[in-house]
Amino acid sequence: MTLARGRELDEDDVRSRANPRGTRPRSKQRPAHDDAETGMVFSVDRGRYGVMIDGAEVTAMKARELGRTSMVIGDRVGVVGDLSGAHDTLARIVRVDERDTVLRRTADDNDPHERVIVANADQLLIVSALADPEPSFGFIDRCLVAALAAGVEPILCLTKSDLASPEPVFERYEALSIPAVVTQRGGPLDEVRSHLTGHITVFVGHSGVGKSTLINALVPTAYRATGVVSAIGKGRHTSSSAVALRLPDDEGWVVDTPGVRSFGLAHVTADDLLWAFPDLEDGAVQCLPGCEHGAGEVGCHLDQWVAEGHSTPARLAAFRQLLVSR
Structure with missing residues (x-):
């Protein structure tokens, strides 16, 4: 090779670019993180995870070594770094423990891709109004299928009993021996609380059935948005993000799942x-x-x-x- 002026080039004229990452080979070994503290994921927001550790709410991000490992609300995880929960602190999730249960759905019945909703829950509270709006038996049935297939205990919660009798619903599901609680607007919630104590319970229901109102009554600090039922008997979704909320006196967890309007069951045989x-x-x-x-x-x-x-x-x-x- 020659320059325009005729001077020939040799290997001394070629500069070798230094490796910006150094010459040290990458090790496949990863730190054991034996000092990681175990907590539960209670919120997920754009790559940031809220983790409850010994009563402290810690904000964490996923460690690089976890790769594409996914995490959802209810996951038990190992966390290192700043665990104080102070403002602007950020810890790292370095481990995801094996799940006891997985509540999942597909977007529709023809969708092969499963979506995990909540991990490690042991109960699914299916909230349905007895009137205004009328019970959606198709939705209730699908929730029951998803719960039973996941090994999660289903519970029926029938609201607005001051507007209609729960007997037709009881008769429909009598053969399944499913626990059921009945509430009315402004009424006591002692029976509901008795089912929730000591459990991780996922709440699911169409908008307008009183799900968010129920959660706000059970967890006064929840501040879940509530809406009204339209003239055609359809509710509007007013909450936008799923979150796990701890019951007063650490008696258990409730998981609100706004936006879950239907259960695709392509994954259930x-x-x-x-x-x-x-x-x-x-x-x-x-x-x-x-x-x-x-x-x-x-x-x-x-x-x-x-x-x-x-x-x-x-x-x-x-x-x-x-x-x-x-």
């Missing part, structure tokens, strides 16, 4: 739901392979199983009702 019906599970083993256990399906043994007295027609009808809701 008939076998996932069957384990919540142990009285039918052994009978289903005798069905033909690939059986979906629907009414009148060729090769389904469940009707015969019930006829033999191993379960009841009401339980089988309830199971098939939930299957249709998937």
